[in-house]
Amino acid sequence: MRAIITAFALWAFMLTPAAAQEADLAKAQAFVTALADDAIEILSTETTRAGREEKFGQLLNERANMRRIARFTLGQFGRKISKDDLATFEQLLGKFIVKVYANRLGEYSDEKVMVGKAQAKKKNVIVGSRIAFANGRDPIDIDWWLRVEKDASLTLFDVRVLGVWMAQEQRDAFASVLKNNKGDINALLDHLRKQINTEAG
C-alpha cells in the first residue's frame, strides 16, 4: 500500500509542474490573442492618426512593462544614468514606439493573426503567431516575448518580425548614438525628440 501511495505521490509531483506550465502557456497564448485582437480593433476603428496613437499608447502602457524595455534598450548605458533621465527616456521611448509602430502597422487593419505554439523558460515565454494577408501576400511570422511579473501577470517585452527583435534593433541603434556621443544621454534624448517631431509632421 505504501508503495502505491509513494508511486502516486511521485507521479503527482512529476505531473504538477508540467500541468502548471501547460496552463501558463495557454495563458500566454490567450494574452497574445487578446493583444493582437485589441491592436487590430484599434487599426480598424480609429481612422485618425491621433486617435490611433492615443489608443496604442494606452495599450502599450497596459500590456507592456515600459521600464524594463527602457532599461533593456539603453543596454550598459542604463546603469549610468540618473533616475530623472531614465524617467524622461522611458516617456520619450513610449511616444517614439507609438509614433513609429502605429504608422508601420497602419496597413494591417483587416488581417488575421493566428496564434501558434508557446515555449517557456524561467520568467520568459515566447508565443509564435502568423499574420495571414487577405490580398495573397506571403504570411509573416511574428514571435511575442512575454515576461512573467512578480504577481504572476504577463507583460509584453519584445516582438520579433521576420527574424528581427524590435527592442534589440532599437537597443543597437541607441547604443550607437550613445557611443558616438561619449555616452551623453542628452544626445539620445534629443534624437528621440527629433524623431517624434518628424513622425508627428
Next chain:
Amino acid sequence: MFQKSLLIIVAAISLSACAGNGAKSLNNDPFERSNRFMFRVNVQLDNYILKPVAKGYLYVPSPVRRSVRNFLDNLASPVTLVNDILQLEGKRASTTALRLGINTTVGIFGLFDPAKRLGLEKHDEDFGQTMATWGVPEGPYLFTPIYGPSSPREFSGWIVGWGFDPMTYQDDWGLEEAIGRYAIDGIGFRADNISVLDEIERSSVDFYATVRSLYQQNRASEIANGVTNIDDLPDIDALDDLDDF
C-alpha cells in the same frame, strides 16, 4: 579568375579567424569608421541609381515582376539544394528538389510557382549559412560596396556559391549575364521594399546602426532556419534587480 576567387576566400576566412580570436567590439563592428563611409557611398548610389531604377521597375505589371522573381528564385534553387544537403537537412533538401522539378517543368522554366500551391514553400540557403552550421566564425561586420551588409563568412560563402551554380558552367553564360542576373535580382528586391526601407530610414535614430542590427539579426534567423529558440534569448533577469518593477 578561379585563383583570384580562391585568394579572396582565403583572405576572408583568415580575417574571420583573426576577428574570432580577439575580443568582440560592440555589434562585432571593429571597422565601423570605414563601414560607415561605405554605407554613405551606398546610400548615395541607392538614392541616385538603384532607387530611381527600382521605382521605374514598379511600372512593369505585377504579374510580370512576379514571374521574373520566380524565374530567378528557381535559378538559385540548385545552390540552395547543395547547401541543404551539406547541412544534412533532408526534408528541406527534398522540398527544394521537388520545387525545382515542379517549377522547371509545370511552372515553365520557373516562371510560375505551382509548387507553392502544393504546400512546398520556398526557402533560401547559401554556403555562408552552411559554414555557420559547421561552426566557422562569422568574422567582423563588413559593409561592402554595392553588395551591402556582409561578413567575411557570408561574402566568401557567396563566392563559393558560384561553384555550386550550374549556370557557371554554361558556355554561353559569361560575366555580363551573371552581372545582369544579380542586377535584376537587386532591382526587384529594392522595388519590393521601397516603402519599408523608406520607413526604416525615416524612423531610425541611427540608420547605419539600424541596418546593421537588421542584417545581423536577420542573418542569425536565416542560419537557424527561422526557428526561435528560447535558449538563444539575451538574459534580461538582471534588469529586474535594477529597479522595483
